[in-house]
Amino acid sequence: MRYQYLDARLRQAFDDAGLSRCQRALLQGVLRALDPDAHLGEHVAGLGSAFLAVQRAQTALASHAAEDHPRWNLLRRIISTSVTVMDAAAPAYAHGGAEELAEARRTLLDVDAAIAADGQKLDPAVTAAAAAKLDPEALRAAVERWLAPLWNGVELPLRARMIAEVAVVTADHGRDGRHLRTDLLRFLKKPDDLAQVLWPLPRRHVVALVVRGARVLRHLDELLPGARQEPLHRSRLPKDDFLKDVVTGSSALVRLPVTAADAHTAAVLGRRVLSEALDQYAAGERLTELDIAPVWQVSGPTGRVTRGGEHQRTVGNAYPLTPYWPGELRSAMRVANLARQVDAPMAAAGLAWSALEATGLDPSRIGWLAKACALQVLRQHLVSLHVVVTHHDRELRAPLDAHVPTTGVKHHLRSVDAWLEVLVRHPRPNERLKAAQDAVTALAESEGGLVPDLVELWRSRLADSNALADWLQEQEDTAAALLEWLYATRNLAFHAGTFAAPGDVLTAHAGQALADLALEFLGNWRTRERRQGRDETPALEVYRRLAQRKDQLTARLRRANSVRRLSVEDISGPDEKWWTRGEG
Numbered sequence: 333m334r335y336q337y338l339d340a341r342l343r344q345a346f347d348d349a350g351l352s353r354c355q356r357a358l359l360q361g362v363l364r365a366l367d368p369d370a371h372l373g374e375h376v377a378g379l380g381s382a383f384l385a386v387q388r389a390q391t392a393l394a395s396h397a398a399e400d401h402p403r404w405n406l407l408r409r410i411i412s413t414s415v416t417v418m419d420a421a422a423p424a425y426a427h428g429g430a431e432e433l434a435e436a437r438r439t440l441l442d443v444d445a446a447i448a449a450d451g452q453k454l455d456p457a458v459t460a461a462a463a464a465k466l467d468p469e470a471l472r473a474a475v476e477r478w479l480a481p482l483w484n485g486v487e488l489p490l491r492a493r494m495i496a497e498v499a500v501v502t503a504d505h506g507r508d509g510r511h512l513r514t515d516l517l518r519f520l521k522k523p524d525d526l527a528q529v530l531w532p533l534p535r536r537h538v539v540a541l542v543v544r545g546a547r548v549l550r551h552l553d554e555l556l557p558g559a560r561q562e563p564l565h566r567s568r569l570p571k572d573d574f575l576k577d578v579v580t581g582s583s584a585l586v587r588l589p590v591t592a593a594d595a596h597t598a599a600v601l602g603r604r605v606l607s608e609a610l611d612q613y614a615a616g617e618r619l620t621e622l623d624i625a626p627v628w629q630v631s632g633p634t635g636r637v638t639r640g641g642e643h644q645r646t647v648g649n650a651y652p653l654t655p656y657w658p659g660e661l662r663s664a665m666r667v668a669n670l671a672r673q674v675d676a677p678m679a680a681a682g683l684a685w686s687a688l689e690a691t692g693l694d695p696s697r698i699g700w701l702a703k704a705c706a707l708q709v710l711r712q713h714l715v716s717l718h719v720v721v722t723h724h725d726r727e728l729r730a731p732l733d734a735h736v737p738t739t740g741v742k743h744h745l746r747s748v749d750a751w752l753e754v755l756v757r758h759p760r761p762n763e764r765l766k767a768a769q770d771a772v773t774a775l776a777e778s779e780g781g782l783v784p785d786l787v788e789l790w791r792s793r794l795a796d797s798n799a800l801a802d803w804l805q806e807q808e809d810t811a812a813a814l815l816e817w818l819y820a821t822r823n824l825a826f827h828a829g830t831f832a833a834p835g836d837v838l839t840a841h842a843g844q845a846l847a848d849l850a851l852e853f854l855g856n857w858r859t860r861e862r863r864q865g866r867d868e869t870p871a872l873e874v875y876r877r878l879a880q881r882k883d884q885l886t887a888r889l890r891r892a893n894s895v896r897r898l899s900v901e902d903i904s905g906p907d908e909k910w911w912t913r914g915e916g
């Protein structure tokens with residue numbers, strides 16, 4: 333799935349349709365954000381979105397009014413971080429929705445003032461009234477009207493912000509990236525209404541799933557009105573039946589009516605609904621193990637049948653986080669792995685927080701981890717940029733490869749700093765560096781659309797140390813908002829018993845991505861300490877030191893006139909080498 337927004341078929345469709353750079357960037361940007369394999373800084377769940385911030389704040393306020401969860405102090409942190417994210421995204425709303433966003437901001441600030449005045453005596457009527465007043469749907473409607481200006485051309489960096497918000501609204505509408513790519517290919521052959529492609533009216537689908545462990549689920553039609561079932565016998569299935577490899581022992585085929593925007597989303601929703609129903613049977617038959625097979629079939633409103641399975645990415649060689657057992661991280665790794673296996677998004681999000689908690693994190697230290705995440709996301713973005721720039725043309729990339737060597741069949745960077753050197757402007761670059769820089773420009777122009785946008789954005793950020801400092805601050809603020817909301821989701825799921833909330837699928841994805849990100853730099857830190865014969869630093873102390881490093885880096889960037897000494901090779905590792913590039 334990853335990088336399908338750059339594949340040859342899509343590029344040819346863009347060429348045949350005669351799309352401009354802005355139009356390509358819009359479509360590719362949305363597809364990239366919906367890619368389930370995208371890293372935290374690229375995926376829709378990790379973008380700084382005003383729409384998502386208002387939606388989450390409304391959910392928190394309504395829950396506080398009804399359940400006293402989240403408590404007043406956590407509620408205030410959610411409001412504060414939400415306002416920060418809204419302010420960062422506000423420039424995009426100059427093309428529509430500015431008044432609605434300003435009204436939402438005033439509502440949240442009014443609640444914040446009430447919490448500051450009343451504390452734990454905050455009247456639930458205040459939060460109930462604020463929840464009723466917030467209107468994320470007004471922001472959604474505003475974002476949907478941005479298609480015309482984006483299609484006709486909006487300058488960077490505003491274009492990137494607007495595309496991110498469009499992607500968030502598309503994901504919240506219930507669009508699957510794989511299905512959307514197919515629909516866009518069809519749209520490009522006969523362009524019509526792009527809004528109908530991104531946000532089609534949800535329609536009725538019938539999802540067929542296999543429950544293993546029982547041949548009959550009694551009273552299922554009462555628990556799930558409209559559900560139909562039939563027992564399955566492996567010996568009676570046709571040889572070419574798509575179920576033949578998943579029916580083992582007692583099994584039942586369950587068909588569920590689901591309203592969804594596309595077939596893939598219908599399959600996900602159907603699996604979620606059936607999984608929740610199986611909680612009843614697991615409680616009623618405590619000695620029976622019931623599970624849902626990974627394959628599915630969806631019959632669409634036109635009769636079209638789509639078959640598929642749960643998204644699973646495979647590799648030739650799998651590597652452990654560390655080549656030994658880091659004692660402090662064993663529990664975190666176990667819980668993080670369990671979070672990936674849970675179908676219920678709220679429970680998965682709660683487990684993701686528990687994985688972070690197992691490293692020693694507590695809510696009062698969220699700020700430390702948010703700063704550490706900002707450093708690691710910087711490195712991830714730069715590595716990802718190299719991958720997309722060098723995705724296709726091998727001939728054009730030769731001068732770049734000479735300066736920025738890679739290793740292995742996947743062309744992993746041997747030195748991220750060598751790549752960083754190519755992106756940073758030099759007043760008098762040597763011949764080899766100049767050739768590499770020209771190759772990047774040629775590769776980006778050859779690719780078109782999103783890739784030259786990304787190259788231009790990063791060159792401008794790296795040309796101005798204050799711009800890079802601002803970007804790092806925005807990544808920190810986004811991570812802090814995600815972590816506060818993840819903690820609130822954990823409380824809602826495990827304490828208040830809430831099993832569904834707006835945007836909970838995105839919350840679960842963000843939670844797992846945050847846990848993976850933390851384990852990534854903690855594992856790297858542990859590995860380097862072990863190689864150097866040092867004692868292991870406790871994870872919480874790692875968070876503290878990386879938070880201090882991020883603050884020091886920001887201060888250095890604010891004073892400097894250049895980022896030429898910035899090193900990102902081991903920016904989240906134990907060695908203090910983050911400002912050493914170019915030293916003899």
